[in-house]
Amino acid sequence: xxxxxxxxxxxxxxxxxxxxxxxxxxxxxxxxxxxxxxxxxxxxxxxxxxxxxxxxxxxxxxxxxxxxxxxxxxxxxxxxxxxxxxxxxxxxxxxxxxxxxxxxxxxxxxxxxxxxxxxxxxxxxxxxxxxxxxxxxxxxxxx
Amino acid sequence: xxxxxxxxxxxxxxxxxxxxxxxxxxxxxxxxxxxxxxxxxxxxxxxxxxxxxxxxxxxxxxxxxxxxxxxxxxxxxxxxxxxxxxxxxxxxxxxxxxxxxxxxxxxxx
Numbered sequence: 297x298x299x300x301x302x303x304x305x306x307x308x309x310x311x312x313x314x315x316x317x318x319x320x321x322x323x324x325x326x327x328x329x330x331x332x333x334x335x336x337x338x339x340x341x342x343x344x345x346x347x348x349x350x351x352x353x354x355x356x357x358x359x360x361x362x363x364x365x366x367x368x369x370x371x372x373x374x375x376x377x378x379x380x381x382x383x384x385x386x387x388x389x390x391x392x393x394x395x396x397x398x399x400x401x402x403x404x405x406x407x408x409x410x411x412x413x414x415x416x417x418x419x420x421x422x423x424x425x426x427x428x429x430x431x432x433x434x435x436x437x438x439x
Numbered sequence: 440x441x442x443x444x445x446x447x448x449x450x451x452x453x454x455x456x457x458x459x460x461x462x463x464x465x466x467x468x469x470x471x472x473x474x475x476x477x478x479x480x481x482x483x484x485x486x487x488x489x490x491x492x493x494x495x496x497x498x499x500x501x502x503x504x505x506x507x508x509x510x511x512x513x514x515x516x517x518x519x520x521x522x523x524x525x526x527x528x529x530x531x532x533x534x535x536x537x538x539x540x541x542x543x544x545x546x547x548x
Contacts, residue, residue, distance in 0.1 A: 299445040300530040305539055311546045319545060329545035330538055373529040376522065384533075401539065406530035407444050 301407035306400045313390040317364035450499040451524035467516040474511045
């Protein structure tokens with residue numbers, strides 16, 4: 297199966313989990329390597345946002361906070377409309393490895409939702425547009 | 440994962456691999472539903488070729504035929520398969536290697 301639903305990377309860093317945790321879960325840390333600006337409300341359900349200098353913005357929702365070993369969040373699929381409800385789940389796992397850390401990142405959900413649900417969702421959006429345009433025509437005709 | 444998700448993405452990519460079909464899909468996306476005759480008048484593609492491509496696109500579920508004025512069949516873009524193909528592209532475009540390199544560099548500073 298070539299539709300990639302899951303992306304996984306593991307790397308070893310020469311710094312203890314506490315330090316890696318700070319880089320992943322604080323605004324200062326995230327702004328230093330991930331985005332150019334960052335905000336984060338570090339609790340399950342909390343919001344986080346990354347901004348890049350090219351204007352790109354990623355809105356995240358914090359899902360799992362188990363200091364200093366598991367940090368998970370969801371964000372939307374890049375390239376899909378802002379209103380699209382589908383999100384992928386990203387989970388960082390930190391494991392002590394000698395004096396350093398084995399860091400694993402797994403992102404899942406690229407192939408989520410059955411096609412029929414998908415079709416229903418988008419058809420309803422399409423219908424929505426069509427009927428809104430019809431309503432505007434009616435409104436203009438009446439004026 | 441639904442078993443046909445990849446098959447649908449493949450149909451989208453096959454449809455988009457042909458320049459005439461891209462032109463037809465682009466016209467339906469930008470100007471809305473149209474009959475084969477409308478499309479032939481607007482695009483540098485013969486009526487016969489348009490009919491052939493519309494049949495393939497309908498088969499792939501990328502356009503849907505609906506009744507239009509004067510009993511002509513109108514073709515409407517069906518966006519669901521495109522959105523699905525976008526998911527495929529989103530997975531390929533999600534670059535973790537660059538940010539993880541940046542994280543490593545940040546920690547080593």
